[in-house]
Amino acid sequence: MGDEVKVFGHWRSPFGRSVEAVLKMKGVPYEYFEEDLSIKSPLLLKYNPIYKRVPVLVHNEKPIGESLVILQYIDETWKDNPILPQDPYEKAMCLFWAKFIHEKCMHALWNACWGLEDKEKAIEESLDHLKTLENELKDKRFFGGDKIGFVDIVANFIGFWLRALQEVVGLELLTQEKFPNLFKWSDEFVNCDIIKENLPPRDKLTGYYQAHLASSSASK
Amino acid sequence: MGDEVKVFGHWRSPFGRSVEAVLKMKGVPYEYFEEDLSIKSPLLLKYNPIYKRVPVLVHNEKPIGESLVILQYIDETWKDNPILPQDPYEKAMCLFWAKFIHEKCMHALWNACWGLEDKEKAIEESLDHLKTLENELKDKRFFGGDKIGFVDIVANFIGFWLRALQEVVGLELLTQEKFPNLFKWSDEFVNCDIIKENLPPRDKLTGYYQAHLASSSASK
Incomplete structure (x- = not known):
């Protein structure tokens, strides 16, 4: 082509x-x-x-x-393996949830982990937003149903980065006990071949977060 | 149907x-x-x-x-009178500018007018963003070309609300001297029949802004 x-x-x-x-x-x-x-x-x-x-x-x-x-x-x-549904309403729902994840969830989760603004409030908001996603996912394997779709791709921070980051900063946000559906989804998500081969090395990521945490603690 | x-x-x-x-x-x-x-x-x-x-x-x-x-x-x-182009790249550009207007411009303009956060910085950012839109519009009649499209519709705050609001709070953000293309666009936009009949009454809007300004000044 x-x-x-x-x-x-x-x-x-x-x-x-x-x-x-x-x-x-x-x-x-x-x-x-x-x-x-x-x-x-x-x-x-x-x-x-x-x-x-x-x-x-x-x-x-x-x-x-x-x-x-x-x-x-x-x-x-590129039409192969579509990630958005053809149906306008189903597509609108995907775009809605993607916006929610980018604008609400990631903002709250980032603030909760790094305590940039009001940390306690950000933790509370994060848990609320994760609960919302837990209810949206229900017992589906992926947000896209049986296969990875637009919302799964957009939620990749929650699927991989968050679990590494919360471990480094000592928070328990996405846990099996609190959000069993979402936790199971994150395991499924990161173990899909194409997703897995495309993630940053976990050790390198936690190393970066640890260094960032140490330098921000030192400057306080 | x-x-x-x-x-x-x-x-x-x-x-x-x-x-x-x-x-x-x-x-x-x-x-x-x-x-x-x-x-x-x-x-x-x-x-x-x-x-x-x-x-x-x-x-x-x-x-x-x-x-x-x-x-x-x-x-x-509803396919009649499409507001988004069929071509994926042109459509992506519309979605990009719409996001820019909603997330960057309106946030800065609102802060500049109401001084919620750093007012001077917000004014500077607003002028930068308006300049960006001025350059994007160039000598086109509308962002959509000869007719109103997605970006024009999304920019309705800049086309109508902003000129009422800046008058009430005593700022000169969107003026003919500073942004001639955008100023001319805002005149064209609010004078399209379907847009005009769908706007809030200007007096009612400025009345609301005046009352809001008076109450926020009183509470300072």
Whole structure:
């Protein structure tokens, strides 16, 4: 097809990893560019001058930023293994939950773990949001039903990053006792071949979190 | 078709008005429910238990929340007068700008006008964001080209509400001198028949803003 696909990401960014996961699910070859988040590269600034952040997908020299927009674009451009339903209502529900996960859950979970703002309130909110997802998932294997869909991909932070992060900072947010459905889902999710091969190494991630925790404790 | 369409909104909510505008553009009859934002009605809580806010679209008893999700659903369900392009890249660009307007612009503009957080910084950010939109619009009549599209609808706050609000709080953000393209666009936008008939009365809106300003000044 002569498609040239580039992904600008960072090894520990769940947003970039979600873009890569979907390209892999659809069998779309791409070239990966690791960005140094402390120094914005000229290419990143060229391709995403508005947000200046990863991930960016560049398809035949046309750039797209913002992972939820990118994921929808990929699904509409390469039709194999669709991650969004065709039915407009079911699709709207996926977009709704994706927005909820990105805007509400991840914000609360990040604050709960790093205590940037009101930590106790953030913990409470995080547990509320996880409960909401627990009820939405019910006894389904994945949010997408029998197979991984848009919401699963978007929830990758909860499926993998959160369990590593909560261990480092000493919180019990996503546990088997509190959220059995979601906990089981996270095990299923990270053990899918395409997801598994596309995750950052757990030791490297916890090492980064430990170092970050030590440096933020030292500066308090 | 037997379609039953309900919209839960609030008279001064640009998000609810955007949903109504698109239904009107597509000739979809709907029943409107005005919500009292201080008392969440049982119906609102039933239909949007996650966010508990307007707008909500209920189509044949199936509820959808979050205006960007609702607008996309409407466009996919009722095909007349499409507001999103068919081409996946052009569509992705619309979704990107819509997100930018909702998340970055409106947040900064609201803070600039009401001074909730760092007012000076918010003013600076607002001007930056308006400049970004000015450059994106260029000499096009609408963001959608010759006719109103998704981005125009989502930018309705900038087209109408902002000019009323900045007048009340005594700021000059969107002016003809600073942003001639965007200023001209806002005139064109509010004078389109379907948009015009769907806006809140300007006097009522400025009256509300004046009262809100007086009460927040008194409580300082």
